[in-house]
Amino acid sequence: MTLEQALELAQRNSRELQTARLTLDRNQAALREALAAEFPTAGLQAEFGRTDSAQRKLQNAGAPPNQPGADDSITTSFNGTLQLSYNLFTAGRRSANIRAAEQQVRFQQLEIERTAQELRQNVTRAYYSLQQADAQVEISRAAVTDAAQSLRDAQLLEQAGLGTRFEVLQAQVTLSNSQQDLTTALSQQRIARRQIVQLLSLAQQTEVSAADPIEIAGKWDLSLEQSIVLAYKNRAELEQQLVRRDIGEQQRIIALASVRPQASLTASYNILGLVDDNFGPRDGLALGANLQWNFFDGGAARARAQQAKSDIALAETYFAVQRNQVRFDVEQAFFNLNSNARNIQTASFALVQAQESLRLARLRFQAGVGTQTDVINQQTALTQARGSRLRAILDYNRALIDLQRFVSNLPDNRLFKLP
Helix, strand or coil: CCCHHHHHHHHHHHHHHHHHHHHHHHHHHHHHHHHHHHHCCCEEEEEEEEEEHHHHHHHHHCCCCCCCCCCCCEEEEEEEEEEEEEECCCCCCCCCHHHHHHHHHHHHHHHHHHHHHHHHHHHHHHHHHHHHHHHHHHHHHHHHHHHHHHHHHHHHHHHHHCHHHHHHHHHHHHHHHHHHHHHHHHHHHHHHHHHHHHCCCCCCCCCCCCCCCCCCCCCCCCCHHHHHHHHHHHCHHHHHHHHHHHHHHHHHHHHHHCCCCEEEEEEEEEEECCCCCCCEEEEEEEEEEEEEECCCCCCCHHHHHHHHHHHHHHHHHHHHHHHHHHHHHHHHHHHHHHHHHHHHHHHHHHHHHHHHHHHHHHHHCCCCCHHHHHHHHHHHHHHHHHHHHHHEEEEHHHHHHHHHHHHHHHCCCCCCCCC
């Protein structure tokens, strides 16, 4: 599996990202609900009735037979009403509700960005751990091969009378230690594979290995100051606190609106008619205005407003804390990136030296002018040099992905594509 494939799977399978997107859909629906308050409400009511009146029958029973309507006791009627109402003045409640809903949508958009960035960082770091585990297995296997070669050399020299039993025992101990290191590396490899399977929400029986070669993932061309400024500008966590502050201000306005005057307009159009008469239906129109002012509620509105002011203060405090954390995160990743870049050069040079030193130690031992201890020492140095170069490259890549995460939302669109 390549890193790009892992990131695509993470985007598709992440439960946290799916939850964040569903929450965004919910907040967008809440915004549409708040915007509906800008329009009047309309209602229609219709009634149709047919009544056979017993009282009318009694009245008709005493009437002369030839009197018009003497046998008519059934009345059929219909009544229709169309009503319109509009909240003309809400003391800022309507606009504050809309603004708060808009900010909730914006907050959730930022939450999707934050979740996507964090997921990208976690998946990439897990992939680098998988690469390291796979490479460490190969290094351990190479160490076992080198130790086995040294053991064969020691045994051949002992058989030729040029070596000692002690040197053979030393080589056997080195081989045993290398085999133990290989067993540990294989265990760490399995753990790294299970970790990325869990992170990608794959089937439990899935086996994953890293397909990408271990190489430097890229460069960082910005200075430390430019990186910090860019992080201040782009980090979703900082803007989220500003959004929280704005939501708190809108909640304060909504709370105080409940003890301020409210005005509304109403209109009603009515049609009423009797089917059996000769006059036809009649209609009517009613217009009205309503003013309501609940000027005292025992202090509940002011208490809610005070709670909202506290939320505003908390958002400002969290913003300051988050800003300091952003600066520290960027500085830490930047320093790690630079130190690991230098370590890559040093470790690459040391690896070449260790390979040549082991070759020469073997030649000297095979010629009888060197010792088995020299070969063992150079084998250990070569294994350490391979591991050091591996760690330097992967630590550099980890620092790079951390720096990209801590700056986030770069111009080259390192974010997942949002819906």
